[in-house]
Amino acid sequence: MWSENTESSMNNTDLVRQSLKKRYLKEQIFKAVGMFSIVAAIVFLIILLADIFTKAMPAFSQTNIELEVTLDAGEIGVGTNPTEQDLMAADFRRVIRNALAKQFPDVKKRKEKRELYSLTSMGAEFQLRDMVIDDPSLLGQNIKVEFMADDDVDAVIKGAIDRTLPESDRRVKDQKLAWIERLEQSGQISKQFNWHFFSSGDSREPEMAGIKGAIKGSFFTLLVTLALSFPVAVAAAIYLEEFAPKNRFIDFIEININNLAAVPSIVFGLLGLAVFINFFSLPRSAPLVGGIVLSLMTLPTIIIASRSAIKAVPPSLREAALGLGASKMQTVFHHVLPAALPGILTGTIIGMAQALGETAPLLMIGMVAFIVDIPQGITDPSTVLPIQVYLWADSPERGFLAKTSAAIMVLLFFLVAMNAIAIYLRKKFEKKW
Amino acid sequence: MNEAVLNDLAEPNKPDHAGPETEDSLNIEYTDTVGQPLCEEAKIRTKEVNVYYADNQAIHNVSLDIGENEVIALIGPSGCGKSTYLRTLNRMNDTIDICRVEGQILLDGEDIYTKKQDPVLLRARVGMVFQKPNPFPKSIYDNVAYGPRIHGLTRNKSELDDLVEESLTKAGLFQEVKDRLDAPGTGLSGGQQQRLCIARTIAVQPEVILMDEPASALDPIATAKIEELINELKENFTIVIVTHSMQQAARVSQRTAYFHMGRLIEVGETDQIFTNPAHELTEKYITGRFG
Incomplete structure (x- = not known):
């Protein structure tokens, strides 16, 4: 055994x-x-x-050319005591051209002169104008100013255009290259951090194009989206989870919410175009309409996340409150909602991050327009970050290549930041049962 | 009236089946409730109560009186309907959509299941302590103060402070937590949490306290404290306690009601039930032959 x-x-x-x-x-x-x-x-x-x-x-640094300009009141076409309006209309381009011509006195032909004047950016005259408007006492003085270089000069300095290539294969010709090299030798060319990129709107000139307009556009759009979708979605989730009777109609609504989350976003864009712009005559290209369209898109995401957060609140908590004689409403708002809030916030931020990266529906409502001005409110025409990426990626100028990647970096930065906030909030408010 | 046969299983008992008898092996004809289900000074009277979960009947024709300031223990095997019955007494079953209650339940002679009767008011009068301690994820103070706050029981902060202290003292918890009333209630030990839940319930000053296996999740020392507390509370409150522990029922209650498969089998003085049960099922249960 x-x-x-x-x-x-x-x-x-x-x-x-x-x-x-x-x-x-x-x-x-x-x-x-x-x-x-x-x-x-x-x-x-x-x-x-x-x-x-x-x-x-390369997009984060900017090449400058230092030139000595003579700010002669007569030459720019203003009187001795010019008003701001006079200065706005004044001819600062001439001053810069004179400075360049003085630097390279051997350039005589018209065609060559035109080439020479394209060493500085189109924005250089505005740069000078703004300086004078800020400090009118500069008039009549000889000053050294670092002007923004043209994108071709920028490309040569940053090595994006290979100087050793034969002239016929090179965008910048020998003559211009020689001028650039002379400026380099005399120490007039310098590179600095490109603040301009973060402080200005879009432009056709790569060296002048900035991302501020798109950032503000995205901000206003998300503001509208958040203001509309968060309260509506949370209220819908609470009603469906806590108050709604269990019947076929509610099941039908539930299925439709889930379906809505899967609808291609461009369809929402078409809806926005047809309903908000054509029917309600809301302004085209505006963050207001963009926000409304995106909130339609974000609603199902937030509703689904909020519902699962509310569902995850242990029933014992509801029983505890009800057993003490709290009404249904008190139970929900005093206990269930605070307990579900981390989940709801996480869902909301993820929905917002989705909305931030959304492009297709906004194309349909005209936010793809070329807009130079920085939007000041939700009804101003504007564009958003992902569309700015799309627009720049579509531009032929070489300088926009770096700008596109830089805009993507900015977009990614905001996305990472939003997700980090979501994680932080979840960790902070998470309760142990 | 009740002539249903408890065992309606088609399968016959296997003669070679060893081990303790199960419900299936009992073949006892059910009659009316044995003992004294009624009493003179009833706080709650239940008359012919039937409870259904959808088509499933969980409680069959239970008629039971709960006397003023008595502790009554409801015992019985798992799934016998004692918790369901308890939850009908403060309409906690309202939260379950498929649950339907028939019959009359009178609190001080008033039917609590009429349209007129407000479940919120009812639950302020009939408090409940649950099986698993479920303090709110708030401070100890706020846990106790929540009920009085929502019902507006106190006029100012100092009255509320007094009420919180009094309730915690009655629940035998004040000495342990007086220095950390701002600490979260969920940070207490299991036994302390349950006493906090009792303090929270008595802060609303209910007339009846329902306890659904209040000590089943606790260790013996914490259980002893809860039982001691119940003995003190019975001075002021009517207590209905559901328990799985027969020793506990014997220690804390004056009367005991035995439930079996949704039916009330026997009610009587606790001493009598445990020493001299009148019904065969009760006897088998308390002698540990099934359950």
Whole structure:
């Protein structure tokens, strides 16, 4: 009896040992597959980020050309005590051209002169104008000013145009290259951080184009989206979870909300165009309409997230409140909602991040227009970050290549920041049961 | 009236089946409730109560009186309907959509299931303590003060402070937490949490307290404290306690009601039920032959 028992138990141990080997092998394989997936994902992410980062770097610095200009009141065409309006109309371009001509006195031909004048950016005259408006006492003085260089000059300095290529293959011809090299030798060319990129709106000239208009446009659009979708979505989620009777009609609504989350976003754009712009005559290209359209898109996301957050609140908490004689409303607002808030906020921020990156519906309502002015409110024409990326990526000028990547970086920065806030809020308000 | 056969299983008992008898192996004809389900000074009278979950009947024709300032224990095997019955007494079953209650439940002679009767008011009069301690994720003070606040029981802060202190003292918790009333209630130990829940319930000054296995999630020492507390509370409150522990029922209650498969089998003085049960099912249950 005893020996029989031992024998059978020995057998069992052996059997288990045999199967163990197989089980551990399976586990090892599964772990390896998982690790491979993660490594692959990280590698792709690094490649993507490295590509964007390296391409974007040139956009963050700006080449300047230092020139000595004579701000003669007569030459720019204003009187001795010019008003701001006079200065706005004054001819500052001439001053800069004179300065360039003085620097390179050997340039005589008209065609060559035109080339010479294109060394500085079109924005240089506005730069000078703003300086004089800020400080009118500069009039009549000789001053040294660092002017924004043209995007071709910028490209040469940053090495984007190869100087060793034969002239016929090069965008910047030999003569212009020689001028640039002379300016370089005399130390008149310098590079500085491109504040301009963050402080101005869009432009046709790459060196003048900035992202502020798109950032503000995105901000106003998201503001409208948040203001509309958050209260509506949370109220809908509370009603559906806590108050709605369980019947077919509510089931039908539920299915439709889930379907709405899967509708292609461009359809919402068409709806926005047809309903808000054509029927209600709301302004075209405005963050107001963009926000309304995006809130339609974000609603189902927030409703679904809020419902699952509310559902996850333990029933014992509701019972505790009801058992004390709290009304349904008090139970929901005093206990259920605070407990569900981290989940609701996370869902909302993720919905907002989605809205921030959304492009297609906004194309339909005209936010793809070329807008130079920085929007001051929700009814001003504006564009948003992802559309700015799209617009710049579509531009032929070389300088926009870096701008595109830089805009993507800004967009990614905001997305990461929003997700970080979502995680922080969840961690902070998370309650242990 | 009640001539249903408890065991209506088609399958016959296997003669070689060893081990304790199960409900299936009992073949006892059910009659009316045995013992004294009625009493003279009833706080709550329930008459022929039937409870259904959709088509499933959970409570069959239960008629039971709960006397003023008595502790009555409801015992019985799992799924016998004692918790369901308890929850009908303050209409907590209203929160379950498919639940339907028939019959009369009178609190001080007033039917609590009429349209006129407000469940919010009812629950202020009939408080409840749950099986698992469920303090709000707020401070200890706010846990106790919540009920008085929503019902507007106190006029100012100092009255509320007094009420909180009094309730915590009655629940035997004040000495342990007086220095950390601002600490979260969820940070207390299991037994302390349950006493906090009792303090929270008595702060509303209900007339009846329903307790649904209040000590089942607690260790013996915490359980002893809760039982001690129940013995003190019975001076001021009518207490209905559901319990799985027969020793607990014997220790805290004056009367005991035995439920079996949705029916009230026997009601009587606790001493009598545990020493000399009148019904065969009660006897089998308390001697541990099933359950």
